[in-house]
Amino acid sequence: MADLIRGVLFDIDDTLFDYSSSERAGLLEHLAAEGLLDGFPSPEEAVGRWRRIMEEEYDRFLVGELTFEEQRLVRVSRFLGRPVPEEEATAWFAGYSALVNAAWAAFPDAAPVLAALAPRYRLGVVTNSTLSHQLAKLTALGLLGHFGTTAIVCSSEYGQAKPHPGIFLEGCARLGLPPAQVAFVGDKYDIDALGARDAGLRAFWLDRSGRGAIPAHESAAGPRAGAAPARESAVGPRVGAAPARESAAGRPARDVSAGEGAAGSRAGDGREREGAAGSRGGDGPAPDGVTVIGSLEELLTALDAVSSRRSAGGTAG
Ligand SMILES: [Mg+2]
Numbered sequence: 001m002a003d004l005i006r007g008v009l010f011d012i013d014d015t016l017f018d019y020s021s022s023e024r025a026g027l028l029e030h031l032a033a034e035g036l037l038d039g040f041p042s043p044e045e046a047v048g049r050w051r052r053i054m055e056e057e058y059d060r061f062l063v064g065e066l067t068f069e070e071q072r073l074v075r076v077s078r079f080l081g082r083p084v085p086e087e088e089a090t091a092w093f094a095g096y097s098a099l100v101n102a103a104w105a106a107f108p109d110a111a112p113v114l115a116a117l118a119p120r121y122r123l124g125v126v127t128n129s130t131l132s133h134q135l136a137k138l139t140a141l142g143l144l145g146h147f148g149t150t151a152i153v154c155s156s157e158y159g160q161a162k163p164h165p166g167i168f169l170e171g172c173a174r175l176g177l178p179p180a181q182v183a184f185v186g187d188k189y190d191i192d193a194l195g196a197r198d199a200g201l202r203a204f205w206l207d208r209s210g211r212g213a214i215p216a217h218e219s220a221a222g223p224r225a226g227a228a229p230a231r232e233s234a235v236g237p238r239v240g241a242a243p244a245r246e247s248a249a250g251r252p253a254r255d256v257s258a259g260e261g262a263a264g265s266r267a268g269d270g271r272e273r274e275g276a277a278g279s280r281g282g283d284g285p286a287p288d289g290v291t292v293i294g295s296l297e298e299l300l301t302a303l304d305a306v307s308s309r310r311s312a313g314g315t316a317g
Helices: 020-034 041-064 070-080 086-102 110-117 131-141 166-173 189-198 227-235 257-263 296-312
Strands: 007-010 122-127 153-155 182-186 202-204 290-293
Touching: 007 166, 020 041, 020 086, 041 070, 070 086, 110 296, 122 131, 122 166, 122 227, 131 153, 166 182, 166 189, 182 189, 182 296, 189 202, 189 290, 202 296, 290 296
Parallel strands: 007 122, 007 182, 122 153, 182 202, 202 290
Antiparallel strands: none
8 A cells, every 4th residue: 555645746847947948048039149040951950959958967976976157167178179278168158047047937837736635735855956956046047945954955955866766766855745645746757756666766767849758778879878868859840839738638637627627737748658658647647657747736636646545554643
């Protein structure tokens, strides 16, 4: 019998915060201002190149090979294809960063779902980044108030990055709950969903694009298996379009309408994905132990379904 879920931990980037869209908007505006955009076959190729380099160098930051600042400067040199002096690279990245920050936006479902969860669950964050950066982001997005600052765990300060089980357990400890009573929600199948599952949490994989998981063995191109889906998404139709799902038909999570009343208009996902990974929100975890949700609104339904199953099992309380 599953434990009652009493807490929910969230990833930030591309889970609560629309990282990909703000990155894309900021980069294209910066390249245009620098007179560089015409040097690429297409804007999407520029975005794809930037994203690939970011994923690789950010992984080096996460394993401690580079500082947060260093990975930024290395990305500039690699992207421009020449050694860029530190001062110039710093200025280049600052120009880019200011435009990205101006485009910062939460997903439309983030604030309403956090507000709906807050009365019933302890809420926190586990993110592969630095505390100052993520606090600034959550503040700018107006989401910080949903979390106590003590419930925000960042890899830089903690010393280990997802999918290391320790950082998930630290998030649970900050909530004052055992992992079996904590749900984790993130957009990366392997580092978020499988990482949380392996740490003993209830794993929810947020697949806004409906692509389904890309098995780790197919994503061997990078230093970390989890990087591959994100790289591919940078040049695909998903960028900037994630909230605009195709259809409300298909196989919605059970009782999905219950989530709509609280948080918006999305219903189920329009695609069949159970062959890929996980299971749809209301159906309970699949053999891989991961529950797939197509939006944060579906999380409300899925958490209710977990509670219902537990109640039906006769041990509610
Ligand atoms: Mg993420």
